[in-house]
Amino acid sequence: YGTCMIYGSGHYNTFDGKFYDFDGSCEYVATQDFCGDENSGGSFSIITENVPCGTTGVTCSKAIKMFLGVMKTLSNRRATPLPAILEVIPESELTVGLYLVIEASNGVMLIWDKKTTVFIKLSPDYKGKVCGLCGNFDDKSNNDFTTRSGLQVTNPLKFGNSWKQSPMCPDVKEEIKPCDLKPHRKSWAEKECSIIQSEVFKVCHSKVNPHPFYEACVHDACSCDSGGDCECFCSAVAAYAQECIKAEACVFWRTPDIC
Numbered sequence: 001y002g003t004c005m006i007y008g009s010g011h012y013n014t015f016d017g018k019f020y021d022f023d024g025s026c027e028y029v030a031t032q033d034f035c036g037d038e039n040s041g042g043s044f045s046i047i048t049e050n051v052p053c054g055t056t057g058v059t060c061s062k063a064i065k066m067f068l069g070v071m072k073t074l075s076n077r078r079a080t081p082l083p084a085i086l087e088v089i090p091e092s093e094l095t096v097g098l099y100l101v102i103e104a105s106n107g108v109m110l111i112w113d114k115k116t117t118v119f120i121k122l123s124p125d126y127k128g129k130v131c132g133l134c135g136n137f138d139d140k141s142n143n144d145f146t147t148r149s150g151l152q153v154t155n156p157l158k159f160g161n162s163w164k165q166s167p168m169c170p171d172v173k174e175e176i177k178p179c180d181l182k183p184h185r186k187s188w189a190e191k192e193c194s195i196i197q198s199e200v201f202k203v204c205h206s207k208v209n210p211h212p213f214y215e216a217c218v219h220d221a222c223s224c225d226s227g228g229d230c231e232c233f234c235s236a237v238a239a240y241a242q243e244c245i246k247a248e249a250c251v252f253w254r255t256p257d258i259c
């Protein structure tokens with residue numbers, strides 16, 4: 001199975017392991033097999049709805065929509081690629097620990113902590129057949145920034161904006177740097193997040209590069225200023241811990257003092 005992770009304020013780790021940030025408040029295609037050829041029908045679409053979290057303008061995934069079944073385009077014109085959902089098949093749903101797990105019979109699984117962390121798992125049958133913010137799942141991370149129109153780009157904003165669901169949403173124009181906007185939170189954020197680069201996670205460092213996760217953690221800890229200080233920080237550390245578990249490096253980091 002391939003896993004795409006979306007967590008905290010706009011952090012993405014694609015099926016092929018490309019890590020990037022994109023903060024946009026709109027609905028975006030996380031992944032779908034409705035790609036390219038407009039005459040070919042897709043079988044599923046997962047949409048993430050991002051809303052601002054905190055006062056610096058960063059966004060968090062607050063709702064997830066999963067469409068399974070038959071989809072058809074509303075129009076043949078490329079300008080309106082929104083799929084119409086003709087049929088939605090109800091699927092099994094269960095709660096495992098902190099997570100809501102939805103497993104569909106077509107090899108699509110969604111795991112959500114009901115806050116800001118989403119894992120999407122796809123069976124290998126979908127390799128190279130999907131598109132969206134989670135990339136194309138062909139085992140190459142360098143081509144994951146493929147826009148809706150099929151162009152490969154290097155700019156995460158250009159890539160991210162192409163996957164918005166509504167043309168009414170404004171494009172994201174610049175990357176948000178919450179620690180620059182809230183400098184008084186920076187040293188606190190760096191101190192708390194240093195746990196990711198500390199002895200606690202040592203066994204994992206050689207398997208999963210901690211640096212992007214540390215940067216993402218500082219970004220979130222700076223930005224989470226409208227309540228839930230600790231929650232943002234905990235989610236950011238949990239995201240790294242989750243990748244470590246996937247790489248078979250078990251880490252015990254939750255203590256009564258931290259999270």
Ligand SMILES: [Ca+2]
Pocket residue numbers: 016135136137138139140141142143144
């Ligand atoms: Ca790829």
